[in-house]
Structure formats: structure tokens, C-alpha cells
Amino acid sequence: MSNGKKLDFSEIKLKPRKYQIKAARIALDKRRSIIVLPTGTGKTLIGLIWIKNLLKKGLVKKVIVLEPTRILVEQVTGFFKRIGNLDAVPIHGMVPREVKERGWREEVIVTTPEEALFHEDELKYFDAVLIDECHHAVGEDAYRKVLEIIPADWRLGLSAHIPLRHRKSIERLIGEITEWKVTDPEVSPYIPDWLGEIYETPLDNDSMRVYEKIEELWKNSSRKERMIYSLALRFLSRDGALALKESVMKDTLLAKLLSPLKEEILQLEDLHKEKKLLKVLDQHDFEKAIIFVDRIVIARRIYDTLREFNPVLIIGRRKSSDTKVKEALMKARDPSTKIIISTSAGEEGIDLPSADLLILWSNVVSPLRFIQRHGRILRKTKPLKYVAYLVTPDTVDMNAFLDSILFAKKVGVDIGIDEDTVRKLLRKSPRASILEVLDVPMPLDWIAEATALTESEVRRGLRMFLDSGDLFYVYTPLGRTIARIDHIPLLLDEYPEYFSPSDVKARIIIPRNKRKINFYGNFNEVFKGLSELLVK
Structure with a gap:
């Protein structure tokens, strides 16, 4: 490989598959390229490897990542931080203006093409662009407009499928297409x-x-x-x-x-x-x-x-x-x-x-x-x-x-x-208002009154936020009391007895892969078991 000889995976927490390594090498060798792989085969990891190697080898100073929706902006930013220790900054319509202004000065930003066009003057500072879902770059789409404006010499497009009728125009904007078909034995097990x-x-x-x-x-x-x-x-x-x-x-x-x-x-x-x-x-x-x-x-x-x-x-x-x-x-x-x-x-x-x-x-x-x-x-x-x-x-x-x-x-x-x-x-969703009103812990009926949602709507929302780990509940004199995770210190001060029961026994069952882990005992015994599991 011409650009820095070997790929560096030292900070990547996922082991890349053979075709992912091959794709990353192609992207670094060609400077401008498009990788087409079926969804579910790990294109985002290829993009992460590409960015990390460009920065580590000093080939670029600033990278912009284009995602079609703000959901993907947040999701990809989280993936980069979690898997690659890459301090990417998300920028989209829901981010406060002052945060955006600081964000554009960072080394790696993840944004939508619409947001990039809104800050067109900033695009001249980027020397690499990663275009996720690059099949959007046709017609009057904002993707195409950004790619026509941005001077970045390093370009990598990622897509699950590019229709034949759009291939030539997208290749002109980004680079040559390298494709793995769904029948390819390297990728078919993951599709x-x-x-x-x-x-x-x-x-x-x-x-x-x-x-x-x-x-x-x-x-x-x-x-x-x-x-x-x-x-x-x-x-x-x-x-x-x-x-x-x-x-x-x-x-x-x-x-x-x-x-x-x-x-x-x-x-x-x-x-x-x-x-x-x-x-x-x-x-x-x-x-x-x-x-x-x-x-x-x-x-x-x-x-x-x-x-x-x-x-x-x-x-x-x-x-x-x-x-x-x-x-x-x-x-x-x-x-x-x-x-x-x-x-x-x-x-x-x-x-x-x-x-x-x-x-x-x-x-x-x-x-x-x-x-x-x-x-x-x-x-x-x-x-x-x-x-x-x-x-x-x-x-x-x-x-x-x-x-x-x-x-x-x-x-x-x-x-x-x-x-x-x-x-x-x-x-x-409208149920996000549940998080907004929980400045202090409160029972379900208070949440319903504060949000003007029905109790059944609140229950459905609470179930989702409890499952996602954003909320938890304890039983207090108010009954079942819902709180945000960051309220734990507040509740420890207010109700310390509820966090250190001595005469209550409990069983906790944790699904893990195809088996279940069981803990049974008093508070200290269960706490010790969970702590040891987390350390492992």
C-alpha cells in the first residue's frame, strides 16, 4: 500500500474482517474511491479505519463526515468515539448555535449535507470527506451540491447499492466504485x-x-x-x-x-x-x-x-x-x-x-x-x-x-x-418530554400531569426509557418514583435507607448471549456479584 505502508488498527476496538481491511486499503491507495457493500457488513468501520489512518499518518488535518439524517449523525459519532476513540463532533439542526460554532473548528465533524451547505464557508478547511450513503449524491440533492463545492482531495463514498443509472455521475464526484456483491463468499455470511x-x-x-x-x-x-x-x-x-x-x-x-x-x-x-x-x-x-x-x-x-x-x-x-x-x-x-x-x-x-x-x-x-x-x-x-x-x-x-x-x-x-x-x-418523539420534566424524581401521575400525556402514553415512554438505561425507579413514600440516572446522588441523600436494605433478598437474572446469569441473595451479596461481573 502506497500511503503509509501498513494500516494502523491500534486504537480500533473491533477486529476488522478481511474484506474491511481490503476496502480500507483500496480507499487509502486511490485517494478517491467508493466502497459498495451490502448493509450489515460494516461499512462504518471501514470509514473509521480510513479516517484514523489519514490523521495518524499526517495525510490530512480536517475530516468532514456526511450523513443523510441527524439520527445517523448521532449514531455514527457515537460509534467513532466508542469503537475508535475518535473525538468526532456531531453538528445538525438540533445542536445549539454556539456549540456548532465551536464544533466547526474541530478535527473531525459529522453532519448532514444540508447543515454543511448552511455553513458553506467552512468547507474550504477540510481536506478529506467521508460520504456515507453516497447514492444520495444525484440530481438536486444536497449531497451533490456539497461535493461540487468542497475542495477536499481525499474522498471516500460508502453505500449498500448505487443504481446503474447513477454510477457514472457519482463516480465523477467521488471516485471509482469497488463493489462486493451479496453472493461474494467474503461477505455473504454477514448479510x-x-x-x-x-x-x-x-x-x-x-x-x-x-x-x-x-x-x-x-x-x-x-x-x-x-x-x-x-x-x-x-x-x-x-x-x-x-x-x-x-x-x-x-x-x-x-x-x-x-x-x-x-x-x-x-x-x-x-x-x-x-x-x-x-x-x-x-x-x-x-x-x-x-x-x-x-x-x-x-x-x-x-x-x-x-x-x-x-x-x-x-x-x-x-x-x-x-x-x-x-x-x-x-x-x-x-x-x-x-x-x-x-x-x-x-x-x-x-x-x-x-x-x-x-x-x-x-x-x-x-x-x-x-x-x-x-x-x-x-x-x-x-x-x-x-x-x-x-x-x-x-x-x-x-x-x-x-x-x-x-x-x-x-x-x-x-x-x-x-x-x-x-x-x-x-x-x-413527543415522549421525550418525559425526560424534560424530570428535573426531580416523581411518580407516574405527576409526570402525566406535567407532560399533558395520558398515563398509558407515559407508561409506554417510561418502559422504553427504563429499557434504554436513561431512567430508573425506586419505591419511596410517593410510591413508585421515576428518576433520571443522574439523580442517583440526590436520592442517596434524600432516601439512603432505600439503597442499603439489610433484610430483603432478591434474584437478578441477566440474559447473556444464549444463557442467563443468576444472582440471588441480600443487597451486599447481589451487589458483589454484579460488581465482579462488570469487572470481567
Whole structure:
């Protein structure tokens, strides 16, 4: 290898596989290159090895890492710090301005291309750029714009798949593609049957203002009205303003309750998820895609938008005759039909064909329906299939998505989204307000009152935060009292007796790989056992 002879893995805590070492060498030898490996095979580790070696060998002074979403910005930053002791700084829209200003002066930053464009003057200081998910660098995408501006000579693109029609243009921006196929014996043992991808679809400013106004009405309403306002929040964040517009034009209680906001609602962007839907279709090569939508008005609009693909629309037996459904299914099964748009049809016993791309536009409240939809992708067809989740952050749409994926995992359906990502998503849901109000430890009913969430919503949120290790609870004179991890010293001062019981025995069971570790005894015995385990 020409640049520094040997690769340095001295600070990398994961042992790289043979193909990862080969890929890192190619990236350092060529200066400008693209590594294409199936998802789940460790592309992020290749990027980390590349950055560490560039810095250690003095080949570059500053590195910028581009990620498509703020979730990935945080996730990759954490991975770099945890696995490579690399002090990378995350910069995205939720980071305070003063922190951003300091961050841009650091050696390695991880950011979104949109944020990079917003700080275009800073790009001239970077001599290396790592482009994760580099298949985005086409058309008018911010990725492409950054790569045209930045003077960085060292460039490494990472992707699971680059469609043939985009390869030449992306190679011009970044470098030559080196690809490992799913059938390659080096990588095939590490490839899952299917892959889940999250696409954030935020509401624009006007839609978010309306969402927050409805949320305020929800907080100050009766129990019956709350149910109606909850529907309105779901329609807007899950389906799009078009669904809410249809609802406010009817003679219903929902229309009556939202009458003060009617004119504002009618002015909103119809479908905030549409651009990401088109992006998903553009970035995947597929034989057949199924788009699941809940509202018929949305399904019909998507059908109109995608007419050039000759799609088929299946809206179920309740809204169509058996003859029409049969005709639609015949068309859906035809190999020339590439896109199927379905409402609840796929969950009503109608046998939709298998697909290699599943797009969930509407995140359903029912975890069972969520799993049923995945049945179309879990059938054995191609070696690799994809599920794209369109999710609206900071809304009830995110809550529904989180509930569904956690339920799916409990019943043994792994949707390929790791625990770190779930934690990041949880902090972008309305349930994050639970952490915000816990300035002091408090019981569940106090949290519900402070957040204006229902007790059932608080319970679901608490379960997730307890599982992630952000919160814990003790029993005090207030009952079951929830606290943040950083409240332990406070509770030790206030209730020392609750942390040193002498006459209580307990059993702790810790799942570890395929076996379980048991501890039983009094407080000191259990504490000693856990301490020894942590040391090991």
C-alpha cells in the first residue's frame, strides 16, 4: 500500500474482517474511491479505519463526515468515539448555535449535507470527506451540491447499492466504485435476509405550527374531545395535510372542533412525505414495490403522482367490488407492474404478491398490522430486500413507529434497526418530554400531569426509557418514583435507607448471549456479584 505502508488498527476496538481491511486499503491507495457493500457488513468501520489512518499518518488535518439524517449523525459519532476513540463532533439542526460554532473548528465533524451547505464557508478547511450513503449524491440533492463545492482531495463514498443509472455521475464526484456483491463468499455470511431503512419526513414550519396548535387544543380538552384531536394529529403527521383537509370539509365533530384552524389547514402542503417517497423509489433497483397507505385520499394522490410507472391501486373490498379487486390483483401479479399502492387490502386476506421493496407511508398504531405488512417482504424471493419507513419526527407518527418496532422485536420479528437508533428515535418523539420534566424524581401521575400525556402514553415512554438505561425507579413514600440516572446522588441523600436494605433478598437474572446469569441473595451479596461481573 502506497500511503503509509501498513494500516494502523491500534486504537480500533473491533477486529476488522478481511474484506474491511481490503476496502480500507483500496480507499487509502486511490485517494478517491467508493466502497459498495451490502448493509450489515460494516461499512462504518471501514470509514473509521480510513479516517484514523489519514490523521495518524499526517495525510490530512480536517475530516468532514456526511450523513443523510441527524439520527445517523448521532449514531455514527457515537460509534467513532466508542469503537475508535475518535473525538468526532456531531453538528445538525438540533445542536445549539454556539456549540456548532465551536464544533466547526474541530478535527473531525459529522453532519448532514444540508447543515454543511448552511455553513458553506467552512468547507474550504477540510481536506478529506467521508460520504456515507453516497447514492444520495444525484440530481438536486444536497449531497451533490456539497461535493461540487468542497475542495477536499481525499474522498471516500460508502453505500449498500448505487443504481446503474447513477454510477457514472457519482463516480465523477467521488471516485471509482469497488463493489462486493451479496453472493461474494467474503461477505455473504454477514448479510441479513432484508434491511430496514428510516427516512425522516419532517413537517414544514407552517404544518408544524398547526400541529402544535392542535396539540394545545388537545391538552385543554375533555377526554372525548382528546380522542378526536388525537386523530387530527395522527392524520396530519402520519398521512399528510391532505388527509386533514378532507376531514375538515366533512360534517363531523372533528371538523367542528378544528373549525378555528380550518383556513390554516387548507393552506398547508398536501403531502410532506411525497419527496422522500420519490427518493426511495429513485434510489432502489427493484422488481416490485408495495406502498402501504392508510387513507384512500392519499393512496389516490400517490397513484396520480406515480402514473408514469403504470402502478396498480388496491383499496380493499369495502371500497371496491370483488370484480375490481380481482382485476387489480391480476395486474399486481403481472411482472410488468412495478408498483402496488395498497390501503388495508394487504391486511384483509387479499393475497398481494411478494415484493423486494416495501414502503410504509402510514405508521400504524396497531403493532399486529405493522407485522402483517412485513409479510410481503419476509417471503423468500430475492437474496436481498428492503423496507423503507417514512417517519415524521417530533410527532405521534414517531410514537406509533417506535411502539410497532418494539412489539415486533418482542414477537421475534427483527426489523434490522439497532438499539442505538431506537434510542435516538425515542428522543425525537413527543415522549421525550418525559425526560424534560424530570428535573426531580416523581411518580407516574405527576409526570402525566406535567407532560399533558395520558398515563398509558407515559407508561409506554417510561418502559422504553427504563429499557434504554436513561431512567430508573425506586419505591419511596410517593410510591413508585421515576428518576433520571443522574439523580442517583440526590436520592442517596434524600432516601439512603432505600439503597442499603439489610433484610430483603432478591434474584437478578441477566440474559447473556444464549444463557442467563443468576444472582440471588441480600443487597451486599447481589451487589458483589454484579460488581465482579462488570469487572470481567
